[in-house]
Amino acid sequence: MRHIKLILFTFLASLYFLTMAGHPTTSMGVSAVLTATSVIDEGNFSLEEPTLETGIGVDGKYYPYEGLAFILVVSFFAALSKMFGTVPNGIFFTNHILTSIACIILFLIGRELKYSIKTSILLALIYGVGTMAWVHSRYLMPEPLTTVVYLAAFLFLLKYRRVRHVTWLLSCGFFTGCALIVRPDAPLFIIVIVSGIIVLFYNDYRDGKKTLTILLRDGLIFLSPLFFFFAIYAYYNYARFGDILELGYATKAQEIPESRRGYGEIRIHSLADTL
Numbered sequence: 001m002r003h004i005k006l007i008l009f010t011f012l013a014s015l016y017f018l019t020m021a022g023h024p025t026t027s028m029g030v031s032a033v034l035t036a037t038s039v040i041d042e043g044n045f046s047l048e049e050p051t052l053e054t055g056i057g058v059d060g061k062y063y064p065y066e067g068l069a070f071i072l073v074v075s076f077f078a079a080l081s082k083m084f085g086t087v088p089n090g091i092f093f094t095n096h097i098l099t100s101i102a103c104i105i106l107f108l109i110g111r112e113l114k115y116s117i118k119t120s121i122l123l124a125l126i127y128g129v130g131t132m133a134w135v136h137s138r139y140l141m142p143e144p145l146t147t148v149v150y151l152a153a154f155l156f157l158l159k160y161r162r163v164r165h166v167t168w169l170l171s172c173g174f175f176t177g178c179a180l181i182v183r184p185d186a187p188l189f190i191i192v193i194v195s196g197i198i199v200l201f202y203n204d205y206r207d208g209k210k211t212l213t214i215l216l217r218d219g220l221i222f223l224s225p226l227f228f229f230f231a232i233y234a235y236y237n238y239a240r241f242g243d244i245l246e247l248g249y250a251t252k253a254q255e256i257p258e259s260r261r262g263y264g265e266i267r268i269h270s271l272a273d274t275l
Helices: 002-018 027-042 068-083 089-112 117-130 132-138 143-162 166-181 186-206 212-241 263-274
Strands: 054-056 062-064
Touching: 002 089, 002 117, 002 132, 027 062, 027 068, 027 089, 068 089, 068 143, 068 166, 068 212, 089 117, 089 132, 089 143, 117 132, 132 143, 143 166, 143 186, 166 186, 166 212, 186 212
Parallel strands: none
Antiparallel strands: 054 062
16 A cells, blocks of 8 residues: 555645746745745744734744744745755745645545545545645645644544554644644634544443543543643744734734835745845
8 A cells, every 4th residue: 555655645746746836826925935944044933024924023023823833844845945955946845745645644544434445545636636735735825734734633533443542542632732833723623633532532431441540541641742732832922922822913013015015025036045
């Protein structure tokens, strides 16, 4: 099955590469590219000038609305781009790779649900080329990373349902918690996964497969990554905006002067020369 995943990933990634934009197509993409290159070049998560998708931090600088995990992933691709001299174009491979990974996870979910290999491949292809996933692969926005994290958590939930192994439980908790630092609407998803875990715990207790003590231990194993990522989430928000729950939208900069509206695009065009 390993070669099937590799072929599927290569096919989808190649397809996405053929339709890549190679430049920011949204204001969120502009702020993501500028922040990522700032992280790589200066070790700084802030911008000196505002873009349309930034809020004003307590230090008077400008911070993107995107979650920390998305900025770190884009920064990783920015570092690779700098290494190979393809800044800024190489950065726009980010969501092509992430969308391809999401399709592979969907294939694995299909197999976990006992679908045939052909049906699982079809499931991945329908999502990869027949939905908004293909469109989102062109945009430098957090949706593809969000999908990867959500699907990974669901995959490990299914694995834990099949085999009650703490490795699957911890992995499910890891990706569920990671969702907190990807998107602000993550709590809605977390409720779904936590509800699934509670149902499985209840079934085990009702059927006498596990004692209450063991279930409490398993619950702590699942929740420990969530506590860890919530601490990161809270600190990142507090360090930027002075409130553990503030995401920046309430601190949005005032109307950007007409003379400064092209700042982000101009900076991106100059990245190849400055990095």
